[in-house]
Amino acid sequence: MAKKKGFDVTEHELVPEHEVLSEEEAQEVLEEYDIEASQLPKIKSKDPVAKAIGAESGDIVKVVRESSTAGRTTAYRFVI
Template sequence: MVDVSQHELVPEHTVLEDDALEEVLEEYDIDRTDLPKIQRKDPALPDEAEVGDVIKIVRDSRTTEQAIIYRLVVE
């Protein structure tokens, strides 16, 4: 079976640690539930990701070198 998360076109997905998450939420003045959602069954998620975790996604960008996006894992 193919591991989609390791494909070269899938951006890096990592589970955000609690202290880093607090900094992000404070910087944007939002709650965890205000973040865009990503389903737990998404094949790009790391195996250790659980419902309620926040995922940091680092993508290539045309206008900047990298774009960082945060998603809340939902069922």
């Protein structure tokens, strides 16, 4: 019996681009906004997108959304 292919959540049209930041990139973001990582909005490590991109607890994830009204926006999430 052939193994069933899984659904790649990152390819769905409603899922914005997610990227795990390197330690250096994460530090730059925290310094730019003068915050601690724990002050960022949270995303669980068990979230389907977090799992798909290999995000682990303690990582910071960059989320880039396209919008017809706001254009391209960037947000950050702290993985818990």
